[in-house]
Amino acid sequence: MKKKIALVTGANKGIGKKISIELMNSGIYVIGTATTEVGINNIKKKLKNQGTSILINFIDISITKKTIKKLINKYKTIDIFVHNAGIINDNLLITMPDIKWNHVIDVNLSSIFYITKIIIPAMIKQKYGRIIVISSIISCIGQKGQTNYAASKSGLIGFSKSLALEVASRGITVNLVSPGYILTDMTRKILSSKxxxxxxxxxxERFGTPQDVANVVSFLSSKQSSYITGQNIHVNGGMYVDLAT
Ligand SMILES: NC(=O)c1ccc[n+]([C@@H]2O[C@H](COP(=O)([O-])OP(=O)(O)OC[C@H]3O[C@@H](n4cnc5c(N)ncnc54)[C@H](OP(=O)(O)O)[C@@H]3O)[C@@H](O)[C@H]2O)c1
Incomplete structure (x- = not known):
């Protein structure tokens, strides 16, 4: 049987790296993205012959589109798409420069629109697909200094729930995973100072690990999750307990 193919954005470090390894260990061929040559070499080393890597920076929309189109031409279909890449660029709203707003929205939110539009026709054709989107606890509770980040992560929720409805009858599921505080480069500074x-x-009473998130992504990527769609799974050690996610 043909191996399933997964595209994981931001696979060089933190949560994306663990997700890639977890999927690889489940027998999936993983294509990981990074923004630097060093990053793409790191991913290749980690995945050995069970995957590969591509250079993408979501700041450049036109190159992002071209690269994903090339990918689809080469592999014909992506079975699993994990949209993990994301950034923070904090500032109180009152002094937030436009560039900080645009940068965070482009990388965290707009990128999923461009990528999904290119990969979804092949998923529809094969009547199978798994889309897993990494949002954040901040999308639900907000955070001072993060209007840009919170808006991008809430945007992902609206995007994913709507898309889930559009493609539910085609064997494609779309779900989100919303981590709380996970120890990675993104949070290392704040998690040690506070x-x-x-x-x-x-x-x-503990921070989460990238593995905690990867475990859920792995389940949502599998056939076992086939009747779950449009859901936002919180992975936060109980920090946020919501009745209607
Ligand atoms: N850590 C947490 O507590 C936490 C909590 C909630 C949600 N999240 C979310 O989880 C995801 C992973 O975060 P993390 O903690 O693992 O952070 P991280 O270690 O900083 O990793 C971020 C990833 O995003 C990629 N990336 C950054 N800018 C990019 C760009 N312009 N274009 C394409 N890719 C870009 C990075 O690629 P390079 O390696 O090439 O730089 C990197 O692989 C993010 O979406 C984040 O918002 C994290």
């Missing part, structure tokens, strides 16, 4: 204060807000 360790006690943040831990006090987490009922499980």
């Amino acid at each position: 360790k006690k204060e943040i831990l006090n807000k987490i009922p499980m």
Whole structure:
């Protein structure tokens, strides 16, 4: 049987790296993206002959589109798309420069529109697909200094739920995973400077690991999750418990 193919954005480090390894270990061929040559070499080394990597920076929309089109021409279909890449660029709204707003929205949110538009026709044709989107607890609770980040991550929720409805009858599921505080390069500084204060807000009294997130992504990527779509799964040690996610 043909191996399933997954595209994982931001696969060089943190959560995306663990997701890639987890999917590779489940027998999936993984194509990971990175923004640097060093990053794409790191991914290739990690995945060995079970995957590959491509250079993409979502700031450049036209190159992003070209690269994903090339990918589809080469592989014909992507079975699993994990939209993980994301950035923060914090500022209180009152002094936030336009560039910080646009940058975060482009990388975190607009990129999924451009990529999904290119890969979804082949998923529809084969009547199978898994789209897993990494949002954030911040999309639901907000955070001072993160109007840009929170808007991008809430945007992903609206995008994913709507898309889930559009493609549900085609064997394609679209779900989100919303991490709480996970120890990665993105959070290392704040998690060490405000360790006690943040831990006090987490009922499980520990930060999450990239593996905690990768486990859920792996399940949502599998056939076992075939009746779940349009859902937002929180992975936060109980920090945010919502009745209607
Ligand atoms: N860590 C947390 O506590 C936490 C909580 C909630 C949600 N999340 C979300 O989880 C996802 C992964 O975060 P992380 O903690 O693993 O962060 P990370 O270690 O900083 O990794 C971010 C990834 O995004 C990629 N990326 C950054 N700018 C990009 C651009 N312009 N174009 C394309 N790719 C770009 C990076 O690629 P390079 O390696 O090439 O730089 C990197 O692989 C993000 O969407 C984040 O918002 C994280």
